[in-house]
Amino acid sequence: MPLQGPGPIELRAIDGELRRLDALRSGLLVRREALLGGLRAGVRANGPAGVPPAGGAPAPPPAPTPADAAPGTARDTLLILGGGLLTLAALTFMLLSWRGIGLGGRTLVLLTLTAAALAAPVTLLRRGLNATAEVVATLGLVLLLLDAFGLHRTAFPEADGLGYAAACAAAIAALWAWYGRLLPEPGLRLVLPTAVVVAQLALPLAALALNGGPGDVAWALLATAWADVALAVARRGPSAGARATAWVGALVTGGLALLLAEALPLGGMAAGSPAPSVSGALLLAAVAPPLLWAAHRRPGERALLAAGAGLALLGAAGGLGRWAVPAYLLPSVGLLAVAWWLERRGLGGRGRASMGAGLGLAAAFAQGAALLWALPAVAEAAWGPFAWAGAAWDGVPGGPARDALGPELAWSGGAVTPLALGVLAALAVAVRRLGENAVLRLWAARVALPLAAATGATALLAAGVGYAPTLAALVAAAAGLLMARHAVAGATGLALAATATGWALAEQAATFAVLGALAAALVVARGRAVNATHRRVAEAAAVLCLAGLARAVPAAFEVPSEWAAFAVLGVAVAAVAAGVGTARARSTTLEGAGYAVAGWALVLASGGAATASLALGVCGTVATAVALRPERRIPAGVAATALLSAALWVRLAASEVAVPEAYTLHLAVAALVLGAVRRRGDASVSSWRGYGAGLVALFLPSLVVVFSGPDGARALLLGAGALAVTIVGARHRLRALLALGGATVALVAAHEWGPYLTTALGLLPRWTPPACAGLLLLCLGATYERRMNEARRIHATWRRLD
Structure with missing residues (x-):
């Protein structure tokens, strides 16, 4: 060749x-x-323990632990933290270090930093570091705002602040949008949305600068919302992010305009004038037609825009009567009827994106506002009677029940409260019967009964019914609902029972009668329960009622509370015994309720050292008995150890022993020895299970004493011991020893050296630490993003080779 x-x-x-x-x-x-x-x-x-790898080769090293966070999440976290710290550094420099530099130096520093921050995204985009470019560009916007502030303080000190801010907002928004257009492909996603956000401030600030009243500000906000809607529905131009930001801006500015129209007198009318605000009503009504036009042009956002139009109409109708629940609630009923008619006729689409759905959402918003308005009065009626716990059996004053809600506490609601709740309950029933959406019908069925119960309870208070008839009605309703075979009825009955229990504390006879009646009703409800959840709730509530009776009986004989605690503790022991029971009759709910009642008994017994130690000992003994169950061995054993140890410590503390290590050192050593023996017999036991409790008992008491006051010798010994434990953990690769020992060393070091380190850092300029940390995180984020891009390129090369 x-x-x-x-x-x-x-x-x-x-x-x-x-x-x-x-x-x-x-x-x-x-x-x-x-x-x-x-x-x-x-x-x-x-794989299974004890099986060697194939071929007799030595076992390979274990695979690394999988990461908890995705690479993009880690990158974004680093970049956001870095940008935030750099922004904090810039603000600190501006506010604290500004006066130490002359006018020329100020201008040069800010202009240089701004130019660098605005030029850097061009290079970063060409290198594929898009996320880093986003953060740097955002920092450039912050510097632009600081430039504007600096110009006002130095070059235009006589300019009006509000007018200057409005002009700067408009100029910076336009400049930032133009800057986003100049950047090379693929560009930055956040530039145009940020420009939209800055532009929201221009018109409201201009209205304030021109000494406009509340009406002028409201119209400026409404004009801003109009511009946002026009941008959002434009067929060409803005990106998806800018459209979404414009929608949010329209909601915020339009909502503020509506609130301002309702909260303040408009049209030049004096504050407190009884005449209706016609200007405010016109402003609110003017919102609806454009929103309906936008809904016609944008079917995808039809429901949202229709909801905005509905809210505007409701605001206009309610504004004529100023803020009152009927003025908004009753028109919302009509709006809901219109929405239902449109949905049935198919006008404006069907489903979640229809006009009817949007109007229904607006009506639901007004009805939710009415419910929120009524909630404080309902909460006061429900929880106010618990104030009798601090004045139990003092007796109620004569007169209506609304004046005896608590000791020196009267109900603040009125006749409108049950009216609003009744309308809402009727609406829930109507939605349940006439609605077509299965989810809405389900929720309407769930809220109808609680609303009806709240209506009845508040109606008794609003009508001025006496204490005894009101309490009897509550107990009867609660008992009936508790025995009903329905989850919502049971939950409503529990709420009424809780209110009746609190109110019954006002009278001794009422306490015994109400608790006894409720306990009997709960026992019947447990037998009639249709599912396990209903039965468990009835069991737990019955235990609480019996515990209340056990507390009331000694109190009737004037037994001190620390000794009356043992009657309550008896109910707790019985509940735990019944809950643990046999394999066929086991109930974790009874057991849990017993533990809760035991906690209450311990609180009652804490009034004296002798009773507290005895109660802790009884609880520890019960926990030891529960630990005989194989499935309860570990948690009950730990609890028994802690309770019996606490009983010992309380007894020793009563003897004024001031060295906590005398109580804990022997227990900690014993726990560590037992953990070592257990790990030697079973290699699968982790270091946390073997040594965790012993190390906590070893370090925690001394650590608390070290932080409670200066104690150099104890801190030195604790740090040396924790360091030794950390070294042993590193030598034998035990996580518990490494983590707990290292944490203890770090805490002791921070306690001992923290003041000196704070003093040393105080000598540096305030902006230096956040600036250094921000630069470090920003560099790490950029490096992380570059590594991700390299990995993608290698993957693409490999795919091309295939």
Whole structure:
């Protein structure tokens, strides 16, 4: 073959390129095999214990622990933290270090930083570091705002602040949108949305600068909302992010305009004038037609825009009567009827994106506002009677029940409260019967009964019924609902029972009668329960009622509360025994309720050291008995150890022993020895299960004493012991020893050296630490993003080779 000429030269070039590709493919294959080997090693390491790898080869190292966060999340976290710290550094420099530099220095520093921050995204975008460019551009916007502030303080000190701010907002918004257009592809996603956000301030600030009243500000906000809607429904131009931001801006500014129209007198009328605000009503009504037009142009946002129009109409109707619940609630009923009619006729679409759905959402918003308005009065009626716990059995004053809601506490609601609740309950029933959406019908069925119960309870208070008839009606309603075979009825009955229990504390006879009646009703409800949840709730509530009776009986004989605690503790022990029971009659709910009542008994017994120690000992003994169950062995054993140890500590503390290590050291050593023996017998036991409790008992008491006051010797000994534990943990690769020992060393070091470190850092400028930390995080985020891009390029190269 000829060796000269263009043919052989091209052949040699092709051969060289093929050899280069073969070398690249070989390297990628080697990397692929290494990754597969690591994955197989992880599978073998997690396989059955005692099975060696195939071929008798030594076991490969275990696979690394999988990461908890995605790479993009880690990158964004680093960049956001870095940008935030740099912004904090810039603000600190502006506010604290500004006066130390002359006018020329100020201008040069800010202009240089701003120019660098605005130019850097161009280079970053060309290198593919889009996320880093977003953060740097945002920092540039912050610097632009600081430039504007600096110009006002230095070049235009006489300019009106509000007018200057309005002009700056408009100029910076336009400049920022133009800057976003100039950037190379793919551009920045946040530039145009940020410009939209800044533009929201221009018109309201201009209205304030021109000494406009509340009406002028409301119209400025409404004009801003109009501009946002026009931008959002534009068929060309803005990006998806800018459209979404415009929608949010329209909601915020339009909502503020509506609130301002309702909260303040408009149209030049004096505050407190009884005449209706016609200007405010016109402003609110003017919102609806454009929103309906936008809904016609944007079917995707039809429901949202219709909801805005409905809210505007409701505001206009309610504004004529100023803020009153009927003025908004009754028109919302009519709006809901219109929405239902449109949905049935199919006008304006069907489903969640229809006009009817939007109007229904607006009506639901007004009805939710009415419910929120009524909630304080309902909450006062429900929880106010618990104030009698601080004045139990003092007796109620004569007169209506609304004046005896608590000791010196009267109900603040009125006749409108049950009226609003009754309308809402009727609406829930109507939605349940006439609605077509299954989810709405389900929720309407769930809220109708609680609303009806709240209506009845508040109606008794509003009508001025006496204490005894009101309490009897509550108990009867609660008992009936508790015995009903329905979850919502049971929950409503529990709420009424809780209110009746609190109110019954006012009279001794009422306490025994109400608790006894409720306990009997709960026992019947447990027998009539249709599911396990209903039965468990009835069991727990019955235990609480019996515990209340156990507390009331000693109180009737004037037994001190620390000794009356043992009657309550008896109910707790009985509940735990019944809950643990046998395999056929086991109830975790009874057991849990017993533990809760035992906690209450311990609080009651804490009035004296002797009773507290005795109660802790009884609880520890019960926990020891529960630990005989195999499935309760570990948690009950730990609880028994803690309770019996606490009983010992309380008894010793009563003897004024001031060294906590005398109480804990022997227990900690015993726990560590037992943990070591357990780990030696069972290699699968982790270091946390083996040594965690012992290390906590060893370090925590001394650590509390060290932080409670200066104690150099104890801190030195504690730090030395924790350091030794950390070294042992590192030597034997035990996580519990490393974590707890290292944390203790760090806490002791922070306590001892913290004041000196704070003093040293105080000598530096305030902006230096956040600036350094922000730059470090920003560099880490950029490096992380570059590594991700390189990994994507390698993956794409590998796919092309295939």
